[in-house]
Amino acid sequence: MIDFIPLEYYSTIHYHIILLIVLFTLLHALALKGNENIVYNYNRIMALLLLLYLMIYMGLRPVSGKYFVDMATYANVYQRIKAGYHLTDLSDFGFGYFMTFCSYFLSEKGFFMACTLLYVTPLYIASRRFSKNYYFFAFLMFVASFSFWAYGVNGIRNGIATSLLILAFSYHDRKAIMIILMLLSVSFHKSMILPIMAFIITYFVKNTSLYFILWMVAIGLSLLMGSFWESFFANLGFDDDRLAGYLIKTANREKFSSTGFRFDFLIYSALPVIAGYYYVVKRNFTDSFYNKLLQTYLLANSFWIMVIRANFSNRFAYLSWFMMAIIICYPLLHQAMWKKQFSKLGLIILLYFSFTYIMHLIYQFKS
Incomplete structure:
Protein backbone atom coordinates (compact mmCIF):
# COMPACT_ATOMS: atom_id res chain seq x y z
CA MET A 1 0.00 0.00 0.00
CA ILE A 2 1.23 3.48 -0.89
CA ASP A 3 1.27 5.13 2.53
CA PHE A 4 4.28 7.40 2.14
CA ILE A 5 2.30 10.04 0.19
CA PRO A 6 0.26 12.40 2.42
CA LEU A 7 -3.40 11.70 1.78
CA GLU A 8 -4.24 15.36 1.31
CA TYR A 9 -2.00 15.37 -1.78
CA TYR A 10 -2.85 11.91 -3.11
CA SER A 11 -5.53 12.92 -5.65
CA THR A 12 -3.65 16.08 -6.63
CA ILE A 13 -0.56 14.07 -7.52
CA HIS A 14 -2.70 11.83 -9.74
CA TYR A 15 -4.11 14.80 -11.64
CA HIS A 16 -0.63 16.22 -12.18
CA ILE A 17 0.65 12.89 -13.46
CA ILE A 18 -2.21 12.71 -15.97
CA LEU A 19 -1.51 16.33 -16.93
CA LEU A 20 2.11 15.41 -17.72
CA ILE A 21 0.96 12.44 -19.81
CA VAL A 22 -1.53 14.62 -21.67
CA LEU A 23 1.09 17.31 -22.37
CA PHE A 24 3.65 14.74 -23.49
CA THR A 25 1.02 13.19 -25.78
CA LEU A 26 0.24 16.64 -27.18
CA LEU A 27 3.90 17.20 -28.07
CA HIS A 28 3.96 13.74 -29.65
CA ALA A 29 0.86 14.56 -31.71
CA LEU A 30 2.17 17.96 -32.80
CA ALA A 31 5.46 16.51 -34.02
CA LEU A 32 4.04 13.67 -36.13
CA LYS A 33 1.44 13.03 -38.79
CA GLY A 34 -0.16 9.99 -37.14
CA ASN A 35 0.75 7.20 -39.55
CA GLU A 36 4.39 6.63 -38.55
CA ASN A 37 5.60 3.45 -36.84
CA ILE A 38 6.65 5.50 -33.83
CA VAL A 39 3.01 6.47 -33.34
CA TYR A 40 1.92 2.84 -33.21
CA ASN A 41 4.77 2.00 -30.83
CA TYR A 42 3.87 4.96 -28.64
CA ASN A 43 0.25 3.82 -28.68
CA ARG A 44 1.12 0.31 -27.48
CA ILE A 45 3.76 1.26 -24.88
CA MET A 46 1.93 4.24 -23.36
CA ALA A 47 -1.33 2.31 -23.06
CA LEU A 48 0.42 -0.41 -21.05
CA LEU A 49 2.29 2.14 -18.91
CA LEU A 50 -0.93 4.03 -18.18
CA LEU A 51 -2.68 0.79 -17.24
CA LEU A 52 0.23 -0.19 -14.96
CA TYR A 53 0.31 3.23 -13.32
CA LEU A 54 -3.42 3.13 -12.55
CA MET A 55 -3.23 -0.38 -11.14
CA ILE A 56 -0.41 0.62 -8.79
CA TYR A 57 -1.39 4.15 -7.79
CA MET A 58 -5.16 3.71 -7.63
CA GLY A 59 -5.13 0.09 -6.54
CA LEU A 60 -2.65 0.56 -3.68
CA ARG A 61 -4.09 3.77 -2.24
CA PRO A 62 -4.60 3.83 1.55
CA VAL A 63 -8.08 3.28 2.94
CA SER A 64 -9.60 6.64 3.83
CA GLY A 65 -13.12 7.82 4.45
CA LYS A 66 -12.05 11.45 4.63
CA TYR A 67 -10.32 11.62 1.25
CA PHE A 68 -11.94 8.71 -0.64
CA VAL A 69 -15.34 8.94 1.10
CA ASP A 70 -17.20 5.66 0.39
CA MET A 71 -13.99 3.65 0.38
CA ALA A 72 -14.13 3.38 4.16
CA THR A 73 -17.69 2.07 3.98
CA TYR A 74 -16.67 -0.59 1.47
CA ALA A 75 -13.75 -1.53 3.73
CA ASN A 76 -16.03 -1.92 6.76
CA VAL A 77 -18.50 -4.10 4.86
CA TYR A 78 -15.67 -6.20 3.44
CA GLN A 79 -14.19 -6.79 6.89
CA ARG A 80 -17.61 -7.88 8.16
CA ILE A 81 -17.91 -10.35 5.28
CA LYS A 82 -14.48 -11.77 6.05
CA ALA A 83 -15.60 -12.17 9.66
CA GLY A 84 -18.54 -14.31 8.52
CA TYR A 85 -21.31 -11.77 7.94
CA HIS A 86 -23.66 -12.77 5.10
CA LEU A 87 -25.05 -10.03 2.88
CA THR A 88 -28.84 -10.18 2.74
CA ASP A 89 -29.90 -6.66 1.78
CA LEU A 90 -27.56 -5.76 -1.07
CA SER A 91 -29.75 -5.31 -4.15
CA ASP A 92 -26.70 -5.16 -6.44
CA PHE A 93 -26.10 -8.88 -5.98
CA GLY A 94 -23.26 -9.13 -8.51
CA PHE A 95 -21.10 -6.83 -6.43
CA GLY A 96 -22.14 -8.69 -3.29
CA TYR A 97 -21.03 -12.02 -4.74
CA PHE A 98 -17.82 -10.37 -5.92
CA MET A 99 -17.07 -9.15 -2.38
CA THR A 100 -17.89 -12.54 -0.91
CA PHE A 101 -15.71 -14.37 -3.44
CA CYS A 102 -12.78 -12.01 -2.78
CA SER A 103 -13.16 -12.41 0.98
CA TYR A 104 -12.14 -16.08 0.78
CA PHE A 105 -8.58 -15.35 -0.29
CA LEU A 106 -7.92 -11.58 -0.51
CA SER A 107 -7.05 -9.13 2.23
CA GLU A 108 -8.65 -5.70 2.36
CA LYS A 109 -5.75 -4.35 0.29
CA GLY A 110 -6.18 -7.16 -2.21
CA PHE A 111 -9.90 -6.45 -2.49
CA PHE A 112 -9.37 -2.82 -3.48
CA MET A 113 -6.70 -3.90 -5.96
CA ALA A 114 -9.26 -6.31 -7.45
CA CYS A 115 -11.80 -3.46 -7.65
CA THR A 116 -9.26 -1.32 -9.49
CA LEU A 117 -8.50 -4.18 -11.86
CA LEU A 118 -12.19 -4.59 -12.61
CA TYR A 119 -12.61 -0.84 -13.07
CA VAL A 120 -9.63 -0.04 -15.28
CA THR A 121 -9.01 -3.19 -17.35
CA PRO A 122 -12.41 -3.18 -19.13
CA LEU A 123 -11.68 0.37 -20.33
CA TYR A 124 -8.30 -0.73 -21.64
CA ILE A 125 -9.78 -3.73 -23.47
CA ALA A 126 -12.69 -1.68 -24.82
CA SER A 127 -10.29 0.98 -26.09
CA ARG A 128 -8.36 -1.68 -27.99
CA ARG A 129 -11.59 -2.87 -29.57
CA PHE A 130 -12.65 0.67 -30.46
CA SER A 131 -9.40 1.39 -32.34
CA LYS A 132 -6.59 -0.98 -33.31
CA ASN A 133 -3.78 1.53 -33.86
CA TYR A 134 -4.84 4.45 -31.66
CA TYR A 135 -6.38 2.81 -28.60
CA PHE A 136 -4.08 4.65 -26.19
CA PHE A 137 -5.74 7.94 -27.14
CA ALA A 138 -9.19 6.51 -26.39
CA PHE A 139 -7.91 5.03 -23.11
CA LEU A 140 -6.32 8.34 -22.13
CA MET A 141 -9.61 10.12 -22.85
CA PHE A 142 -11.42 7.77 -20.46
CA VAL A 143 -8.80 8.38 -17.77
CA ALA A 144 -8.87 12.15 -18.38
CA SER A 145 -12.63 12.27 -17.87
CA PHE A 146 -14.03 14.46 -15.11
CA SER A 147 -15.49 11.59 -13.04
CA PHE A 148 -12.93 8.86 -13.72
CA TRP A 149 -10.88 9.23 -10.54
CA ALA A 150 -13.89 9.81 -8.28
CA TYR A 151 -15.67 6.67 -9.42
CA GLY A 152 -12.52 4.63 -9.03
CA VAL A 153 -11.74 5.66 -5.44
CA ASN A 154 -15.17 6.68 -4.10
CA GLY A 155 -18.19 5.41 -6.08
CA ILE A 156 -16.44 2.10 -6.63
CA ARG A 157 -19.44 -0.12 -7.35
CA ASN A 158 -20.96 2.33 -9.83
CA GLY A 159 -17.58 2.87 -11.48
CA ILE A 160 -17.05 -0.85 -12.08
CA ALA A 161 -20.57 -1.16 -13.48
CA THR A 162 -20.00 1.61 -16.05
CA SER A 163 -16.65 0.12 -17.11
CA LEU A 164 -18.33 -3.23 -17.69
CA LEU A 165 -20.99 -1.47 -19.75
CA ILE A 166 -18.38 0.30 -21.87
CA LEU A 167 -16.81 -3.11 -22.45
CA ALA A 168 -20.24 -4.48 -23.38
CA PHE A 169 -20.70 -1.71 -25.96
CA SER A 170 -17.34 -2.58 -27.50
CA TYR A 171 -18.68 -6.10 -28.19
CA HIS A 172 -21.63 -4.74 -30.19
CA ASP A 173 -20.61 -7.06 -33.03
CA ARG A 174 -20.79 -10.13 -30.75
CA LYS A 175 -24.25 -9.95 -29.27
CA ALA A 176 -24.00 -12.86 -26.84
CA ILE A 177 -20.92 -11.40 -25.12
CA MET A 178 -22.48 -7.93 -25.14
CA ILE A 179 -25.66 -9.16 -23.42
CA ILE A 180 -23.71 -11.12 -20.78
CA LEU A 181 -21.59 -8.07 -19.97
CA MET A 182 -24.68 -5.85 -19.80
CA LEU A 183 -26.33 -8.21 -17.31
CA LEU A 184 -23.12 -8.32 -15.29
CA SER A 185 -23.02 -4.52 -15.30
CA VAL A 186 -26.59 -4.28 -13.98
CA SER A 187 -25.80 -6.86 -11.29
CA PHE A 188 -23.06 -4.54 -9.99
CA HIS A 189 -25.27 -1.44 -10.01
CA LYS A 340 -3.27 17.75 -39.39
CA GLN A 341 -5.95 15.77 -37.58
CA PHE A 342 -3.44 13.92 -35.40
CA SER A 343 -2.22 17.22 -33.97
CA LYS A 344 -5.78 18.34 -33.39
CA LEU A 345 -6.51 15.09 -31.56
CA GLY A 346 -3.74 15.96 -29.10
CA LEU A 347 -5.27 19.39 -28.58
CA ILE A 348 -8.73 17.91 -28.05
CA ILE A 349 -7.39 15.59 -25.35
CA LEU A 350 -5.74 18.57 -23.63
CA LEU A 351 -8.93 20.65 -23.78
CA TYR A 352 -10.99 17.70 -22.56
CA PHE A 353 -8.71 17.15 -19.58
CA SER A 354 -8.54 20.89 -18.87
CA PHE A 355 -12.10 20.85 -17.49
CA THR A 356 -11.19 17.94 -15.19
CA TYR A 357 -8.00 19.63 -14.02
CA ILE A 358 -9.60 23.04 -13.47
CA MET A 359 -12.52 21.55 -11.53
CA HIS A 360 -10.05 19.73 -9.31
CA LEU A 361 -8.17 22.97 -8.64
CA ILE A 362 -11.43 24.74 -7.81
CA TYR A 363 -12.39 21.96 -5.40
CA GLN A 364 -8.96 22.10 -3.76
CA PHE A 365 -9.22 25.89 -3.39
CA LYS A 366 -12.68 25.68 -1.78
CA SER A 367 -11.65 22.92 0.59
Whole structure:
Protein backbone atom coordinates (compact mmCIF):
# COMPACT_ATOMS: atom_id res chain seq x y z
CA MET A 1 0.00 0.00 0.00
CA ILE A 2 1.23 3.48 -0.89
CA ASP A 3 1.27 5.13 2.53
CA PHE A 4 4.28 7.40 2.14
CA ILE A 5 2.30 10.04 0.19
CA PRO A 6 0.26 12.40 2.42
CA LEU A 7 -3.40 11.70 1.78
CA GLU A 8 -4.24 15.36 1.31
CA TYR A 9 -2.00 15.37 -1.78
CA TYR A 10 -2.85 11.91 -3.11
CA SER A 11 -5.53 12.92 -5.65
CA THR A 12 -3.65 16.08 -6.63
CA ILE A 13 -0.56 14.07 -7.52
CA HIS A 14 -2.70 11.83 -9.74
CA TYR A 15 -4.11 14.80 -11.64
CA HIS A 16 -0.63 16.22 -12.18
CA ILE A 17 0.65 12.89 -13.46
CA ILE A 18 -2.21 12.71 -15.97
CA LEU A 19 -1.51 16.33 -16.93
CA LEU A 20 2.11 15.41 -17.72
CA ILE A 21 0.96 12.44 -19.81
CA VAL A 22 -1.53 14.62 -21.67
CA LEU A 23 1.09 17.31 -22.37
CA PHE A 24 3.65 14.74 -23.49
CA THR A 25 1.02 13.19 -25.78
CA LEU A 26 0.24 16.64 -27.18
CA LEU A 27 3.90 17.20 -28.07
CA HIS A 28 3.96 13.74 -29.65
CA ALA A 29 0.86 14.56 -31.71
CA LEU A 30 2.17 17.96 -32.80
CA ALA A 31 5.46 16.51 -34.02
CA LEU A 32 4.04 13.67 -36.13
CA LYS A 33 1.44 13.03 -38.79
CA GLY A 34 -0.16 9.99 -37.14
CA ASN A 35 0.75 7.20 -39.55
CA GLU A 36 4.39 6.63 -38.55
CA ASN A 37 5.60 3.45 -36.84
CA ILE A 38 6.65 5.50 -33.83
CA VAL A 39 3.01 6.47 -33.34
CA TYR A 40 1.92 2.84 -33.21
CA ASN A 41 4.77 2.00 -30.83
CA TYR A 42 3.87 4.96 -28.64
CA ASN A 43 0.25 3.82 -28.68
CA ARG A 44 1.12 0.31 -27.48
CA ILE A 45 3.76 1.26 -24.88
CA MET A 46 1.93 4.24 -23.36
CA ALA A 47 -1.33 2.31 -23.06
CA LEU A 48 0.42 -0.41 -21.05
CA LEU A 49 2.29 2.14 -18.91
CA LEU A 50 -0.93 4.03 -18.18
CA LEU A 51 -2.68 0.79 -17.24
CA LEU A 52 0.23 -0.19 -14.96
CA TYR A 53 0.31 3.23 -13.32
CA LEU A 54 -3.42 3.13 -12.55
CA MET A 55 -3.23 -0.38 -11.14
CA ILE A 56 -0.41 0.62 -8.79
CA TYR A 57 -1.39 4.15 -7.79
CA MET A 58 -5.16 3.71 -7.63
CA GLY A 59 -5.13 0.09 -6.54
CA LEU A 60 -2.65 0.56 -3.68
CA ARG A 61 -4.09 3.77 -2.24
CA PRO A 62 -4.60 3.83 1.55
CA VAL A 63 -8.08 3.28 2.94
CA SER A 64 -9.60 6.64 3.83
CA GLY A 65 -13.12 7.82 4.45
CA LYS A 66 -12.05 11.45 4.63
CA TYR A 67 -10.32 11.62 1.25
CA PHE A 68 -11.94 8.71 -0.64
CA VAL A 69 -15.34 8.94 1.10
CA ASP A 70 -17.20 5.66 0.39
CA MET A 71 -13.99 3.65 0.38
CA ALA A 72 -14.13 3.38 4.16
CA THR A 73 -17.69 2.07 3.98
CA TYR A 74 -16.67 -0.59 1.47
CA ALA A 75 -13.75 -1.53 3.73
CA ASN A 76 -16.03 -1.92 6.76
CA VAL A 77 -18.50 -4.10 4.86
CA TYR A 78 -15.67 -6.20 3.44
CA GLN A 79 -14.19 -6.79 6.89
CA ARG A 80 -17.61 -7.88 8.16
CA ILE A 81 -17.91 -10.35 5.28
CA LYS A 82 -14.48 -11.77 6.05
CA ALA A 83 -15.60 -12.17 9.66
CA GLY A 84 -18.54 -14.31 8.52
CA TYR A 85 -21.31 -11.77 7.94
CA HIS A 86 -23.66 -12.77 5.10
CA LEU A 87 -25.05 -10.03 2.88
CA THR A 88 -28.84 -10.18 2.74
CA ASP A 89 -29.90 -6.66 1.78
CA LEU A 90 -27.56 -5.76 -1.07
CA SER A 91 -29.75 -5.31 -4.15
CA ASP A 92 -26.70 -5.16 -6.44
CA PHE A 93 -26.10 -8.88 -5.98
CA GLY A 94 -23.26 -9.13 -8.51
CA PHE A 95 -21.10 -6.83 -6.43
CA GLY A 96 -22.14 -8.69 -3.29
CA TYR A 97 -21.03 -12.02 -4.74
CA PHE A 98 -17.82 -10.37 -5.92
CA MET A 99 -17.07 -9.15 -2.38
CA THR A 100 -17.89 -12.54 -0.91
CA PHE A 101 -15.71 -14.37 -3.44
CA CYS A 102 -12.78 -12.01 -2.78
CA SER A 103 -13.16 -12.41 0.98
CA TYR A 104 -12.14 -16.08 0.78
CA PHE A 105 -8.58 -15.35 -0.29
CA LEU A 106 -7.92 -11.58 -0.51
CA SER A 107 -7.05 -9.13 2.23
CA GLU A 108 -8.65 -5.70 2.36
CA LYS A 109 -5.75 -4.35 0.29
CA GLY A 110 -6.18 -7.16 -2.21
CA PHE A 111 -9.90 -6.45 -2.49
CA PHE A 112 -9.37 -2.82 -3.48
CA MET A 113 -6.70 -3.90 -5.96
CA ALA A 114 -9.26 -6.31 -7.45
CA CYS A 115 -11.80 -3.46 -7.65
CA THR A 116 -9.26 -1.32 -9.49
CA LEU A 117 -8.50 -4.18 -11.86
CA LEU A 118 -12.19 -4.59 -12.61
CA TYR A 119 -12.61 -0.84 -13.07
CA VAL A 120 -9.63 -0.04 -15.28
CA THR A 121 -9.01 -3.19 -17.35
CA PRO A 122 -12.41 -3.18 -19.13
CA LEU A 123 -11.68 0.37 -20.33
CA TYR A 124 -8.30 -0.73 -21.64
CA ILE A 125 -9.78 -3.73 -23.47
CA ALA A 126 -12.69 -1.68 -24.82
CA SER A 127 -10.29 0.98 -26.09
CA ARG A 128 -8.36 -1.68 -27.99
CA ARG A 129 -11.59 -2.87 -29.57
CA PHE A 130 -12.65 0.67 -30.46
CA SER A 131 -9.40 1.39 -32.34
CA LYS A 132 -6.59 -0.98 -33.31
CA ASN A 133 -3.78 1.53 -33.86
CA TYR A 134 -4.84 4.45 -31.66
CA TYR A 135 -6.38 2.81 -28.60
CA PHE A 136 -4.08 4.65 -26.19
CA PHE A 137 -5.74 7.94 -27.14
CA ALA A 138 -9.19 6.51 -26.39
CA PHE A 139 -7.91 5.03 -23.11
CA LEU A 140 -6.32 8.34 -22.13
CA MET A 141 -9.61 10.12 -22.85
CA PHE A 142 -11.42 7.77 -20.46
CA VAL A 143 -8.80 8.38 -17.77
CA ALA A 144 -8.87 12.15 -18.38
CA SER A 145 -12.63 12.27 -17.87
CA PHE A 146 -14.03 14.46 -15.11
CA SER A 147 -15.49 11.59 -13.04
CA PHE A 148 -12.93 8.86 -13.72
CA TRP A 149 -10.88 9.23 -10.54
CA ALA A 150 -13.89 9.81 -8.28
CA TYR A 151 -15.67 6.67 -9.42
CA GLY A 152 -12.52 4.63 -9.03
CA VAL A 153 -11.74 5.66 -5.44
CA ASN A 154 -15.17 6.68 -4.10
CA GLY A 155 -18.19 5.41 -6.08
CA ILE A 156 -16.44 2.10 -6.63
CA ARG A 157 -19.44 -0.12 -7.35
CA ASN A 158 -20.96 2.33 -9.83
CA GLY A 159 -17.58 2.87 -11.48
CA ILE A 160 -17.05 -0.85 -12.08
CA ALA A 161 -20.57 -1.16 -13.48
CA THR A 162 -20.00 1.61 -16.05
CA SER A 163 -16.65 0.12 -17.11
CA LEU A 164 -18.33 -3.23 -17.69
CA LEU A 165 -20.99 -1.47 -19.75
CA ILE A 166 -18.38 0.30 -21.87
CA LEU A 167 -16.81 -3.11 -22.45
CA ALA A 168 -20.24 -4.48 -23.38
CA PHE A 169 -20.70 -1.71 -25.96
CA SER A 170 -17.34 -2.58 -27.50
CA TYR A 171 -18.68 -6.10 -28.19
CA HIS A 172 -21.63 -4.74 -30.19
CA ASP A 173 -20.61 -7.06 -33.03
CA ARG A 174 -20.79 -10.13 -30.75
CA LYS A 175 -24.25 -9.95 -29.27
CA ALA A 176 -24.00 -12.86 -26.84
CA ILE A 177 -20.92 -11.40 -25.12
CA MET A 178 -22.48 -7.93 -25.14
CA ILE A 179 -25.66 -9.16 -23.42
CA ILE A 180 -23.71 -11.12 -20.78
CA LEU A 181 -21.59 -8.07 -19.97
CA MET A 182 -24.68 -5.85 -19.80
CA LEU A 183 -26.33 -8.21 -17.31
CA LEU A 184 -23.12 -8.32 -15.29
CA SER A 185 -23.02 -4.52 -15.30
CA VAL A 186 -26.59 -4.28 -13.98
CA SER A 187 -25.80 -6.86 -11.29
CA PHE A 188 -23.06 -4.54 -9.99
CA HIS A 189 -25.27 -1.44 -10.01
CA LYS A 190 -28.96 -1.33 -10.97
CA SER A 191 -28.65 2.21 -12.31
CA MET A 192 -27.10 0.73 -15.47
CA ILE A 193 -30.63 -0.17 -16.51
CA LEU A 194 -31.05 3.43 -17.72
CA PRO A 195 -28.22 3.55 -20.33
CA ILE A 196 -28.91 -0.08 -21.30
CA MET A 197 -32.58 0.70 -21.94
CA ALA A 198 -31.50 3.76 -23.92
CA PHE A 199 -29.14 1.58 -25.97
CA ILE A 200 -31.96 -0.92 -26.67
CA ILE A 201 -34.26 1.87 -27.83
CA THR A 202 -31.70 2.87 -30.47
CA TYR A 203 -32.35 -0.43 -32.25
CA PHE A 204 -35.95 0.65 -32.84
CA VAL A 205 -35.67 4.42 -33.20
CA LYS A 206 -32.77 5.12 -35.56
CA ASN A 207 -33.29 8.75 -36.55
CA THR A 208 -30.49 10.61 -34.77
CA SER A 209 -32.18 13.97 -35.38
CA LEU A 210 -35.04 12.92 -33.08
CA TYR A 211 -32.57 12.36 -30.23
CA PHE A 212 -31.06 15.82 -30.68
CA ILE A 213 -34.57 17.30 -30.59
CA LEU A 214 -35.43 15.32 -27.46
CA TRP A 215 -32.28 16.60 -25.75
CA MET A 216 -33.24 20.21 -26.51
CA VAL A 217 -36.83 19.62 -25.38
CA ALA A 218 -35.54 18.17 -22.11
CA ILE A 219 -33.71 21.44 -21.38
CA GLY A 220 -36.89 23.43 -22.01
CA LEU A 221 -39.05 21.15 -19.86
CA SER A 222 -36.52 21.24 -17.03
CA LEU A 223 -36.36 25.04 -17.09
CA LEU A 224 -40.12 25.48 -17.31
CA MET A 225 -41.33 22.82 -14.87
CA GLY A 226 -38.63 23.06 -12.20
CA SER A 227 -38.56 20.35 -9.57
CA PHE A 228 -41.70 18.65 -10.90
CA TRP A 229 -39.59 15.99 -12.62
CA GLU A 230 -37.67 15.01 -9.48
CA SER A 231 -40.95 14.31 -7.67
CA PHE A 232 -42.43 12.60 -10.72
CA PHE A 233 -39.58 10.11 -11.14
CA ALA A 234 -39.26 9.63 -7.37
CA ASN A 235 -42.94 8.65 -7.18
CA LEU A 236 -42.43 6.17 -10.00
CA GLY A 237 -39.66 4.69 -7.87
CA PHE A 238 -38.71 1.84 -10.19
CA ASP A 239 -38.83 -0.35 -7.04
CA ASP A 240 -35.68 1.30 -5.73
CA ASP A 241 -35.67 3.36 -2.52
CA ARG A 242 -32.19 4.69 -3.37
CA LEU A 243 -33.57 6.32 -6.52
CA ALA A 244 -36.22 8.22 -4.59
CA GLY A 245 -33.65 9.20 -1.99
CA TYR A 246 -31.19 10.57 -4.53
CA LEU A 247 -33.94 12.58 -6.18
CA ILE A 248 -35.65 14.24 -3.24
CA LYS A 249 -33.63 13.97 -0.02
CA THR A 250 -31.45 16.86 1.11
CA ALA A 251 -27.77 16.79 0.24
CA ASN A 252 -24.95 17.48 2.65
CA ARG A 253 -24.02 21.09 1.92
CA GLU A 254 -20.41 20.41 2.86
CA LYS A 255 -20.17 18.00 -0.06
CA PHE A 256 -22.42 19.76 -2.57
CA SER A 257 -21.27 23.34 -3.01
CA SER A 258 -23.89 24.15 -5.62
CA THR A 259 -27.34 22.78 -6.27
CA GLY A 260 -30.24 23.88 -8.45
CA PHE A 261 -30.05 24.14 -12.22
CA ARG A 262 -26.37 23.51 -12.98
CA PHE A 263 -25.66 25.55 -16.11
CA ASP A 264 -21.95 24.75 -15.78
CA PHE A 265 -22.56 21.00 -15.90
CA LEU A 266 -25.13 21.45 -18.66
CA ILE A 267 -22.49 23.18 -20.77
CA TYR A 268 -20.09 20.34 -19.98
CA SER A 269 -22.73 17.78 -20.98
CA ALA A 270 -23.28 19.65 -24.23
CA LEU A 271 -19.71 19.07 -25.43
CA PRO A 272 -20.30 15.54 -26.77
CA VAL A 273 -23.67 16.68 -28.12
CA ILE A 274 -21.97 19.42 -30.14
CA ALA A 275 -19.19 17.05 -31.18
CA GLY A 276 -21.66 14.36 -32.19
CA TYR A 277 -23.74 16.82 -34.19
CA TYR A 278 -20.65 18.05 -35.97
CA TYR A 279 -19.44 14.54 -36.82
CA VAL A 280 -22.78 13.12 -37.93
CA VAL A 281 -24.51 16.11 -39.50
CA LYS A 282 -21.74 18.42 -40.67
CA ARG A 283 -19.06 15.87 -41.55
CA ASN A 284 -21.44 13.06 -42.52
CA PHE A 285 -19.72 10.45 -40.36
CA THR A 286 -21.68 7.30 -41.11
CA ASP A 287 -21.09 4.58 -38.56
CA SER A 288 -24.10 2.70 -37.22
CA PHE A 289 -22.37 1.78 -33.97
CA TYR A 290 -21.32 5.36 -33.29
CA ASN A 291 -24.89 6.50 -33.97
CA LYS A 292 -26.11 4.10 -31.29
CA LEU A 293 -23.57 5.40 -28.79
CA LEU A 294 -24.48 9.00 -29.53
CA GLN A 295 -28.20 8.29 -29.31
CA THR A 296 -27.71 6.43 -26.02
CA TYR A 297 -25.81 9.39 -24.59
CA LEU A 298 -28.51 11.83 -25.70
CA LEU A 299 -31.27 9.77 -24.10
CA ALA A 300 -29.45 9.15 -20.82
CA ASN A 301 -28.30 12.76 -20.57
CA SER A 302 -31.84 13.99 -21.28
CA PHE A 303 -33.02 12.10 -18.19
CA TRP A 304 -30.35 13.81 -16.08
CA ILE A 305 -31.34 17.23 -17.43
CA MET A 306 -34.92 16.58 -16.32
CA VAL A 307 -33.77 15.92 -12.73
CA ILE A 308 -30.85 18.35 -12.77
CA ARG A 309 -32.07 20.13 -9.63
CA ALA A 310 -31.95 16.98 -7.53
CA ASN A 311 -29.38 17.34 -4.75
CA PHE A 312 -27.68 14.12 -5.86
CA SER A 313 -28.12 14.66 -9.59
CA ASN A 314 -24.38 14.06 -10.08
CA ARG A 315 -25.18 10.35 -9.71
CA PHE A 316 -27.60 10.58 -12.64
CA ALA A 317 -25.23 12.72 -14.67
CA TYR A 318 -22.65 9.95 -14.53
CA LEU A 319 -25.10 7.60 -16.27
CA SER A 320 -24.29 9.50 -19.45
CA TRP A 321 -20.98 11.16 -18.61
CA PHE A 322 -19.15 7.83 -18.51
CA MET A 323 -19.65 7.74 -22.31
CA MET A 324 -18.34 11.24 -23.05
CA ALA A 325 -14.78 10.24 -23.91
CA ILE A 326 -15.72 7.75 -26.62
CA ILE A 327 -18.43 10.02 -28.06
CA ILE A 328 -15.86 12.77 -28.59
CA CYS A 329 -12.89 10.76 -29.83
CA TYR A 330 -14.31 7.73 -31.68
CA PRO A 331 -14.87 9.40 -35.09
CA LEU A 332 -11.42 11.00 -34.99
CA LEU A 333 -9.86 7.54 -34.64
CA HIS A 334 -11.71 6.20 -37.68
CA GLN A 335 -12.05 8.94 -40.28
CA ALA A 336 -9.89 11.78 -41.55
CA MET A 337 -11.89 14.99 -41.13
CA TRP A 338 -9.30 17.75 -40.91
CA LYS A 339 -5.84 18.63 -42.05
CA LYS A 340 -3.27 17.75 -39.39
CA GLN A 341 -5.95 15.77 -37.58
CA PHE A 342 -3.44 13.92 -35.40
CA SER A 343 -2.22 17.22 -33.97
CA LYS A 344 -5.78 18.34 -33.39
CA LEU A 345 -6.51 15.09 -31.56
CA GLY A 346 -3.74 15.96 -29.10
CA LEU A 347 -5.27 19.39 -28.58
CA ILE A 348 -8.73 17.91 -28.05
CA ILE A 349 -7.39 15.59 -25.35
CA LEU A 350 -5.74 18.57 -23.63
CA LEU A 351 -8.93 20.65 -23.78
CA TYR A 352 -10.99 17.70 -22.56
CA PHE A 353 -8.71 17.15 -19.58
CA SER A 354 -8.54 20.89 -18.87
CA PHE A 355 -12.10 20.85 -17.49
CA THR A 356 -11.19 17.94 -15.19
CA TYR A 357 -8.00 19.63 -14.02
CA ILE A 358 -9.60 23.04 -13.47
CA MET A 359 -12.52 21.55 -11.53
CA HIS A 360 -10.05 19.73 -9.31
CA LEU A 361 -8.17 22.97 -8.64
CA ILE A 362 -11.43 24.74 -7.81
CA TYR A 363 -12.39 21.96 -5.40
CA GLN A 364 -8.96 22.10 -3.76
CA PHE A 365 -9.22 25.89 -3.39
CA LYS A 366 -12.68 25.68 -1.78
CA SER A 367 -11.65 22.92 0.59
